[in-house]
Amino acid sequence: MNAKTAQPRTRKAFFVLTLASLFIFTTCKNEPATTPPTSEPVYAKVNVPLFQADSAYAYVAAQVAFGPRVPNSEAHEKCKAWLVEQFKKFGAEVTEQKFEAKAYTGETLQCTNIIARYNPGAQKRVLLSSHWDSRPFADSPLSTERQNEPILGADDGASGVGVLLEIARNLQAHPIEMGVDIVLFDAEDFGNNDPASQDMFSWCLGAQHWAKNLPGDQVRPKYGILLDMVGAKGARFAQDQISRQYAPQTLEKVWKLAKMMHKKRFVEAPTTIGIDDHYIVNTIARIPMIDIINKPAGSQTGFGAHWHTHQDNMDVIDRDVLGEVGQVVLAVVYRENNGQM
Numbered sequence: 646m647n648a649k650t651a652q653p654r655t656r657k658a659f660f661v662l663t664l665a666s667l668f669i670f671t672t673c674k675n676e677p678a679t680t681p682p683t684s685e686p687v688y689a690k691v692n693v694p695l696f697q698a699d700s701a702y703a704y705v706a707a708q709v710a711f712g713p714r715v716p717n718s719e720a721h722e723k724c725k726a727w728l729v730e731q732f733k734k735f736g737a738e739v740t741e742q743k744f745e746a747k748a749y750t751g752e753t754l755q756c757t758n759i760i761a762r763y764n765p766g767a768q769k770r771v772l773l774s775s776h777w778d779s780r781p782f783a784d785s786p787l788s789t790e791r792q793n794e795p796i797l798g799a800d801d802g803a804s805g806v807g808v809l810l811e812i813a814r815n816l817q818a819h820p821i822e823m824g825v826d827i828v829l830f831d832a833e834d835f836g837n838n839d840p841a842s843q844d845m846f847s848w849c850l851g852a853q854h855w856a857k858n859l860p861g862d863q864v865r866p867k868y869g870i871l872l873d874m875v876g877a878k879g880a881r882f883a884q885d886q887i888s889r890q891y892a893p894q895t896l897e898k899v900w901k902l903a904k905m906m907h908k909k910r911f912v913e914a915p916t917t918i919g920i921d922d923h924y925i926v927n928t929i930a931r932i933p934m935i936d937i938i939n940k941p942a943g944s945q946t947g948f949g950a951h952w953h954t955h956q957d958n959m960d961v962i963d964r965d966v967l968g969e970v971g972q973v974v975l976a977v978v979y980r981e982n983n984g985q986m
Contacts (some may be wrong), residue, residue, distance in 0.1 A: 688905060693979045694815040698968030704731075705799060705807035705876060705967070708777075709959055713795035714802065715781045716746075716754040716832050728759055728777060728829065731810055736817040737761035737827070744854045749837040749847040758851045759829040763816050767824030771981055772869030772932060773812065773974065775805025776833030776851065776922060784838050785946060785953035797958045800939075800951060801834065804876030804962065808971045815975060823982040826866055828855060830922050838953070845920040852922040856929035868895045869934035870977065871923040875970040877949050878963040880939040882970070883916035887924050892933035898986055899935060903973045910969055916940040918947070937970060 707727065712720035725741075732739045742758040759777065779798025783791055797803075809827050816825060836848030846853065859865070869892075874880075888896045903911035923934040939949055951957040980986045 688902075688980075689983075689985050691976075691980050691983050691985050693972075693976050694819045696815070696968055696971035696975050697811060698964040698971065700814065701807040701811040701967040701971055702962065702964045703807075704810040705803045705962055706959055708803040708806060709797050709799045713781070713797055714777060714779045715795045716756050716778060716835065717752070718795075721778065724777070725757055725759065728806070728810075732759070732761035732813055732827070735761075735810070735813040737763055737813060738765050742855065742858070744851075746832050746835075746850040746854065748832075748835050748850075749842075749844060754832055754835065754850070756831040756851055756854070758831050758855050760855075761813060761827040761829075762824065763813075763827075764822065764824040767822065768864055769981075770824035770826055770864055770866040771978060772826045772828065772866035772926070772934065773809055773872070773978075774828040774830060774852075774869060774922060774926075774934075775809055775872045776802055776831070776849075777806050777829040778802060778831050778834055778851075780834040780953050782838070783953060783955050787945060787950060788954040788956070790955055794955070796953065796955055798834070799958050799962050800874050800877045800949065801953070801957055804874060804967065805872030808872055808875060808967055808974065811971055812975060812978070816978075821979065821982040823978075824864070824866075825978060830855065833922055836920075848920050849922050849925050852925035853929065856925050859930055865930075866932055867981075868892060869923070869926055869932050870895075870899065870974060871921065871926070871934055871936045871938075872970065872974070873921055873936060874939040874948065874952070875937055876962045876967050877939055877951065878961060878966065879941070880910055880949075880963070880966045881941050882911045882937050883914045883940040884912075885916050885918040885921075885936050885938060885940070887918060887921070887927065888935040889915065891923075891927035892935045895933055896935045899937075899973065899977055902976060902980070902986075906973060906976065908969050908973055910966065911973070916947075937974075
């Protein structure tokens with residue numbers, strides 16, 4: 646069905662990430678002024694736009710209103726057109742990277758990576774990404790409901806895209822000099838979920854195509870941040886082993902910044918993950934990339950209970966979670982622009 650696009654309110658609201666607002670003070674009043682230095686980073690004042698969680702929520706809902714965004718479907722085509730329109734409206738240079746991919750099922754998928762670039766001529770760049778497709782099967786081991794039908798993917802797919810759209814709106818409203826590449830990968834979630842399968846490359850088909858076809862004359866981003874399942878109630882963002890192995894410095898900086906911003910959903914705890922788009926970006930494109938992904942403690946699947954089920958709908962989406970992730974990523978972008986990361 647057609648998306649009912651809610652136009653989010655635009656407020657010229659800023660907050661300032663100051664030393665006072667970012668630091669957790671642990672000193673006492675009578676502590677001498679010559680306190681030994683710590684290893685904690687010192688954050689200078691940088692103006693960072695206020696991330697509008699309501700806007701991100703509206704962008705998530707607009708995607709879900711199209712239905713499951715599975716390659717070769719009408720909903721997929723309509724949502725693609727809408728996403729391209731949004732990024733163009735927000736002032737990005739937009740490229741539709743179309744390609745065919747062979748799914749593990751034998752199907753030929755008509756796919757499109759959506760690439761939105763800000764300041765394409767800038768030498769200093771960062772990469773932000775998510776996948777925009779949704780799972781064609783509800784094959785979680787925790788549910789037997791309509792397992793052969795596609796899911797809406799409000800969290801697993803639409804949430805990361807919703808956050809990136811709100812970031813894109815801010816980049817237009819509050820321009821920076823640094824380059825930002827926003828890439829929405831297609832066909833991430835068409836992989837073989839059979840525990841007996843060893844074919845991890847049946848997943849992340851869009852990321853594989855993008856990483857293998859980077860233009861040789863384009864400046865590579867300094868690092869990247871992947872957003873995957875960043876909207877569910879009770880989310881917990883731990884540090885996966887792929888990020889720790891391939892992009893430890895970026896991981897440490899982002900999590901320390903989140904801590905200083907008092908974003909308690911970012912926890913400094915190790916976790917594991919099979920494969921995600923950032924593995925492809927790290928190993929094929931050779932761009933250090935981290936993953937902000939919901940990894941609940943004690944989960945049977947390693948993900949939220951709604952993962953790959955029909956419960957992955959707007960009922961699981963929490964504006965506060967979207968807002969927390971979005972504000973941290975916005976802070977990273979604007980601080981990097983000012984040389985303060």
